[in-house]
Amino acid sequence: MSFSWARARAVFWKDFLDLRKNPGLLASMGALPMMLVVVPAGVVWAYARRPDDPNLQVIARYYDAQVSGEAAARFLIDKVLVDWFAVYLIMPVFVPILVSSFAIAGEKERRTLEPLLASPVTGLELLIGKSLASLVPALTICVMAFGLLCLAVNFAAGAAVLPTSMWTFGVFVIAPLFAFFGNGVAVVISGRVGDSRLAQQLSGMTVLPLVGLAAGQFGGFLKAGLTYYLLITAFVLVLDVVLLVAATKLFDRERLMTKWG
Amino acid sequence: MTASVAVENLARRFGDRVAVEGLTFEVNPGEVFGLLGPNGAGKTTTVRMLTGLIAPSAGRGSVCGYALGDAALRRKVGLLTEQPGLYDRLTARENLTFYMRLNEVDERAAWPRTLKYLERFGLGGRADEPVGTFSKGMRQKLAIVRTLVHEPNVVFLDEPTSGLDPESARTVRDAVAELAAEGRTLILCSHNLAEVERLCTRVAVIKNRLRRVASLTELRKEGLALEVKVEGEAAIWLPALGRLRFKPEGGAEGSKLTVLLATEAQAPDVVTELAAAGARIFSVTRAARPLEEAYLELVREDEGAAA
Numbered sequence: 290m291s292f293s294w295a296r297a298r299a300v301f302w303k304d305f306l307d308l309r310k311n312p313g314l315l316a317s318m319g320a321l322p323m324m325l326v327v328v329p330a331g332v333v334w335a336y337a338r339r340p341d342d343p344n345l346q347v348i349a350r351y352y353d354a355q356v357s358g359e360a361a362a363r364f365l366i367d368k369v370l371v372d373w374f375a376v377y378l379i380m381p382v383f384v385p386i387l388v389s390s391f392a393i394a395g396e397k398e399r400r401t402l403e404p405l406l407a408s409p410v411t412g413l414e415l416l417i418g419k420s421l422a423s424l425v426p427a428l429t430i431c432v433m434a435f436g437l438l439c440l441a442v443n444f445a446a447g448a449a450v451l452p453t454s455m456w457t458f459g460v461f462v463i464a465p466l467f468a469f470f471g472n473g474v475a476v477v478i479s480g481r482v483g484d485s486r487l488a489q490q491l492s493g494m495t496v497l498p499l500v501g502l503a504a505g506q507f508g509g510f511l512k513a514g515l516t517y518y519l520l521i522t523a524f525v526l527v528l529d530v531v532l533l534v535a536a537t538k539l540f541d542r543e544r545l546m547t548k549w550g
Numbered sequence: 551m552t553a554s555v556a557v558e559n560l561a562r563r564f565g566d567r568v569a570v571e572g573l574t575f576e577v578n579p580g581e582v583f584g585l586l587g588p589n590g591a592g593k594t595t596t597v598r599m600l601t602g603l604i605a606p607s608a609g610r611g612s613v614c615g616y617a618l619g620d621a622a623l624r625r626k627v628g629l630l631t632e633q634p635g636l637y638d639r640l641t642a643r644e645n646l647t648f649y650m651r652l653n654e655v656d657e658r659a660a661w662p663r664t665l666k667y668l669e670r671f672g673l674g675g676r677a678d679e680p681v682g683t684f685s686k687g688m689r690q691k692l693a694i695v696r697t698l699v700h701e702p703n704v705v706f707l708d709e710p711t712s713g714l715d716p717e718s719a720r721t722v723r724d725a726v727a728e729l730a731a732e733g734r735t736l737i738l739c740s741h742n743l744a745e746v747e748r749l750c751t752r753v754a755v756i757k758n759r760l761r762r763v764a765s766l767t768e769l770r771k772e773g774l775a776l777e778v779k780v781e782g783e784a785a786i787w788l789p790a791l792g793r794l795r796f797k798p799e800g801g802a803e804g805s806k807l808t809v810l811l812a813t814e815a816q817a818p819d820v821v822t823e824l825a826a827a828g829a830r831i832f833s834v835t836r837a838a839r840p841l842e843e844a845y846l847e848l849v850r851e852d853e854g855a856a857a
Contacts, residue, residue: 290621290622290624293654295651295654296651296652296654298651299648299651299652300652302648302651303637303640303644303648306640306644307637307639307640310639310640310680311639399635399637399638400631400633400634400635401635401636401637402635403598403603403629403631403635404629404631404635404649404693404696404697405635405652406603407601407602407603407624407627407629407631408624408649408652408653409621409624409625409652409653409654410652411621542602542603542604543603543604543605546598546603546604547564547604
């Protein structure tokens, strides 16, 4: 049967509607973005409040010995915002996982998979519909969180420190690739296990490398910048292609019906 | 007349395990056909093959003229699974809209007839309520309506009353009977003999392989049930039946003794043995054989051979 956008849209419509009626899941999707806005805004506010604090010079010189005293606050603000992007990237990976973990495992749990697969929908339509239902809200949340972050940070800094070209590129190019990765991992795992909670837990582990990178940056072991993020992005792009191939193969009607858990 | 469903030597294996094999039967348009067998007999596997959910390991078949494995087949069939499989947070209307869209039916044309089904099954006033608030029986009835949104030619009903309380089971059976009255081809999977007896015209008895395809009348005619009216309590003459070399199964109720025989030729031996034991026999009549007996005999064939 040839591909039908109408059927893929129907799957998206149903999953999106189901998500809108799930306040618990919506709350958990909103919690992480709030934290990602409030924490850096608070740190920037702390730096901007007392720019002549000698302790700021000590901290700044830990990262760069050349930083002069009066420039320490601005250096730290810029540094925290560059490093924070690694933490921000947790959001486009994690939010789709919250939704996509239920993609197939949830259908299995609710016993809705069999009637669904008995309909004319194809595996690819199912994959696209379910992925869109996860990616559209995730990316919307990411962009909205970025908008809020800009407002909050600029207000806290008392100056226009965001958006930078790196952040803009990151939010609109890198974040979608990371979201695609998070969604792909969750969809593949969800198709292989019979329990959505297990799918969520296993998929959630994919954010650990990002946490590690952020820790390395804040610890001064890794120096973040546009080139650094581009390298990570290239790696994720390769993973995206691998996941897309795996998910397409996995979304085979017979495989979904017979490979339970 | 082209058969709605035709299968020939259909089989399905899962690794080394044979779920079902040697299935050959046809279902005519407008027929209510039963797939009868105990749990694990391969009924659900058969339905999954016929609805295009899984591929057969061997054999071939067609549904509505489409070969098994042809994706277009799924547009022509409706499947009611054992569990209703509805989305609890969505309303009945949203659940049905989803399946209309998956089947790419014209929603404006489909809704009036779908609302009629909802009305008929007593769900008319509940269309905009979340399905999570529905009782089991209501959910199963809504699932039946869902199988009909695209006007399928053949409807598969897999254990439609399994796990329902008697009242819900009855409403679902009534709903199925109404679909049958509309002239649809229905294939009913069940191990509930009363349900099959009430709804089906022909059955295929399956226990990992096809045991028999026959009408219910034919099945009942095979073998013989003898009703013997005796003086006093009939139960005291049951041990006498055990002395017969063919050891017939028997039951007693008041002064009536029911003896199940394989052939008519065994009847005189029964009467002779009872008379020899001292029974005063008032009448001997041939009775309709319960479907249960014919069914159990077919599904126990292997046990008999093994013994």
